[in-house]
Amino acid sequence: MAGAGGGSPVACVLVAAGAGVRLAAGRPKAFVTVGDVALLVHAARGLAAARVVDRLVVVVPVGLEGETRQLLRDVTGAWSCAVVAGGATRQASVAAGLAVVEDAGVVLVHDAARAFTPPEVVARVVAAVRAGHDAVVPAVAVHDTLRDVTGAVVDRSRLRAVQTPQGFSVDVLRRAHAVPAAGRGATDDAGLVEATGVLVRVVDGHGESFKVTTPLDLVLAAALLVSRADVAAPLPGTPS
Structure with missing residues (x-):
């Protein structure tokens, strides 16, 4: 495996260009707020807290570039940050972000809808x-009982639900996007890369890295924020 060098800069393409039709919030999903903060800002804060990302490229719907720069001005002050317009598909949006990634050995692709991914997952x-793996995805065990379309039970012990950020050696991801037909039908960048013959390494994800997709997910996200605030708050009577 080619692998990325230990001292190579890390870039992250934060994908925030989706319309969020299923969320039905009246605006693009990444700009919907939880706790009065846009999802894409929550996502950027998590990336910053990991302290392993050197450069951020945020991909947003056409026309929202200026608003995005304003939203992120306090989060990305110490980073190299670029904001670009996305394409008609997620794959096209990732490609648009990847096109402006320069001088990086490792590139992450992160979904802004997974806005509450713990920093330790990013670092992992x-x-x-x-460490030498050209394609890495975080994933969690599947807890539901599953059946396929024939009604047969699927062995869930062999299954994992894949999350983001997904990490790649930058040259490997660029090659995969250069021949997208090879990954036709791929639902994420790891699938696109795997179609070129690269093995995908799975590492531990986290339950808090769920994807905000439906209105119920927003309720869960709000509850998670309250829980995190309770954990961070000092106990009564303790020094602040």
Whole structure:
């Protein structure tokens, strides 16, 4: 495996260009707020807290570039940050972000809808790429009983639900996007890369890295924020 060098800069393409039709919030999903903060800002804060990302490229719907720069001005002050317009598909949006990634050995692709991904997951993915794995995905065990379309039970012990950020050696991801037909039908960048013959490494994800897709997910996200605030608050009577 080619792998990324231990000292290589890390870039992250934060994909925030989706319309969010299923969320039915009246605006693009990444700009919907939880706790009065846009999902894409929550996502950027998590990436910053991981302290392993050097450069951020945010991909947003056409016309929202200026608003995005304003939203992120306090989050990305210490980073190299670019904002670009996305394409008609998620794959096209990732390609648009990847096109402006320069001088990086590791590239992450992160979905802004997974806005509450713990920083340790981000660090874990980067560490695995730097250890020599050209494609890395975080994933969690499947807890539901599953059946296929014939009604047969599926062995869930062999299954994992894939999350983001997904990490790659930058050259590997660029090659995969250069021949997208090879990954026709791929639902994420790891699938696109795998179609070129690269093995995908799975590392531990986290339950808090769920994808905000439906109105019920927004309720869960709000509850998670309250829970995090309770954990962070000092106990009564303790020094602040």
